[in-house]
Amino acid sequence: MFKKTLLALALTSVAGFANAAELTVTSSNISVEGSVGASSVAVAPVKVKLAAEYTVGDTIKFNVTGAQFDTVESAPDLALTPETGSASAGLLSVTSDTVTFRITAASSPVTFTDGFAELSGMEFKTTSVTAAGKVEVAYSAATSTGIALDAGTKNATLATKVSQISSSATKKLDAVIDVENERKQFTTGNDSITTDTLVITPKIEVASVNPVTTTGATHVIKGNFSWMESDGDAGIDAAELAAAFTATGGTLATPTINTAGDAITVVATGVVAPMTATFTVLGKANAKAPILPTQMFTIDSAIKYNTAAGAAATKTIASASAGAWTLNGFDENIVFMPFDAQYAQSINVSNTGSVAGAITVDITAGGKTYTKTLTATATPKATTNISAEVKAFATESGVTGNAHVKVVVNSPANDIEVTGVYYAKADGDRVKTK
Numbered sequence: 001m002f003k004k005t006l007l008a009l010a011l012t013s014v015a016g017f018a019n020a021a022e023l024t025v026t027s028s029n030i031s032v033e034g035s036v037g038a039s040s041v042a043v044a045p046v047k048v049k050l051a052a053e054y055t056v057g058d059t060i061k062f063n064v065t066g067a068q069f070d071t072v073e074s075a076p077d078l079a080l081t082p083e084t085g086s087a088s089a090g091l092l093s094v095t096s097d098t099v100t101f102r103i104t105a106a107s108s109p110v111t112f113t114d115g116f117a118e119l120s121g122m123e124f125k126t127t128s129v130t131a132a133g134k135v136e137v138a139y140s141a142a143t144s145t146g147i148a149l150d151a152g153t154k155n156a157t158l159a160t161k162v163s164q165i166s167s168s169a170t171k172k173l174d175a176v177i178d179v180e181n182e183r184k185q186f187t188t189g190n191d192s193i194t195t196d197t198l199v200i201t202p203k204i205e206v207a208s209v210n211p212v213t214t215t216g217a218t219h220v221i222k223g224n225f226s227w228m229e230s231d232g233d234a235g236i237d238a239a240e241l242a243a244a245f246t247a248t249g250g251t252l253a254t255p256t257i258n259t260a261g262d263a264i265t266v267v268a269t270g271v272v273a274p275m276t277a278t279f280t281v282l283g284k285a286n287a288k289a290p291i292l293p294t295q296m297f298t299i300d301s302a303i304k305y306n307t308a309a310g311a312a313a314t315k316t317i318a319s320a321s322a323g324a325w326t327l328n329g330f331d332e333n334i335v336f337m338p339f340d341a342q343y344a345q346s347i348n349v350s351n352t353g354s355v356a357g358a359i360t361v362d363i364t365a366g367g368k369t370y371t372k373t374l375t376a377t378a379t380p381k382a383t384t385n386i387s388a389e390v391k392a393f394a395t396e397s398g399v400t401g402n403a404h405v406k407v408v409v410n411s412p413a414n415d416i417e418v419t420g421v422y423y424a425k426a427d428g429d430r431v432k433t434k
Contacts, residue, residue: 019150042209054149124159137155167303169200361390
């Protein structure tokens with residue numbers, strides 16, 4: 001008897017799930033950006049294939065999670081299409097997360113199983129949808145005495161928010177500055193020894209509800225572009241910028257650069273498109289070629305668009321990585337080194353490897369940088385003291401106060417270590433800066 005009871009319960013359970021209703025929903029992809037300014041968002045109807053018999057007085061309920069119904073803008077309607085016969089339903093209530101109907105009339109005879117109930121006319125509060133990740137709908141029904149109908153019905157996805165607009169560097173700057181060519185050009189294996197290319201790609205995801213229409217973009221590429229200055233006057237003029245930077249893709253205005261020389265702006269109009277930016281350096285063969293700085297690049301992209309309501313708007317993607325320029329050797333920054341007469345300096349280059357390397361020093365002070373390749377080299381398996389030569393170069397350059405010193409060694413980076421120390425001559429107290 002015990003086993004027969006268990007078997008009966010198991011069969012009842014299986015039968016209950018077998019008779020569950022089935023939800024069919026065309027899930028909506030709702031644009032976060034395009035919905036800005038809309039008070040409510042309409043969603044597609046929810047169709048339910050019934051798997052039980054209903055009668056007048058039974059209730060049908062739809063419950064949502066992840067968003068809130070707009071109870072003012074919604075116009076709930078439940079259309080009943082039995083397998084045979086006819087029936088109708090009336091609205092009982094609408095709350096922020098449920099809508100409930102009651103069957104008010106049915107023909108005789110009527111067969112509900114394999115018929116349909118379809119909910120339409122529902123709208124969500126926009127802010128609740130754009131704050132959610134996914135909106136789901138659940139179906140339930142009950143007799144007038146509270147017995148569940150179509151139990152075990154699975155939830156369905158009613159809507160998903162989509163952030164339509166993004167932008168990134170699909171090809172980043174990746175040149176390697178060649179120390180063997182005085183850091184004035186790139187190593188072979190890059191785009192070329194004088195060019196490096198960046199591709200900025202705005203991306204617009206598909207949305208079925210409130211899609212955006214793009215109208216333009218502003219890309220700001222940030223980095224150290226002081227190397228573009230080649231005619232000896234202050235600042236980077238239009239001709240220098242044009243020689244060192246070009247941009248293609250879509251409808252583009254002439255690029256501009258700020259006074260500080262650390263931000264290049266390119267404005268695009270119309271439907272946004274990928275933009276290719278090419279940086280061109282002078283190269284060692286040009287007598288005016290400057291030293292190229294190692295650095296990181298970033299992009300700020302402001303994508304302009306119209307919302308579904310026709311309002312102009314902008315989305316900014318700030319500080320996206322745009323790559324870097326690195327060095328095919330070792331470089332070390334001594335962030336603080338005083339060259340006042342009262343101080344002495346001790347700067348040493350240790351080379352644990354087997355490759356001798358030329359040593360180049362940059363001294364930056366008073367907003368200017370002075371560069372020199374020293375006569376000393378990084379001797380293999382030894383420590384080379386470059387203090388006197390660096391001090392002499394600082395004096396020669398007119399640097400008499402605090403400075404930043406960069407030491408570049410044309411040897412494998414893992415083999416080199418640079419230490420920098422300064423101390424007051426009067427007491428000999430040493431301060432290690434690197």
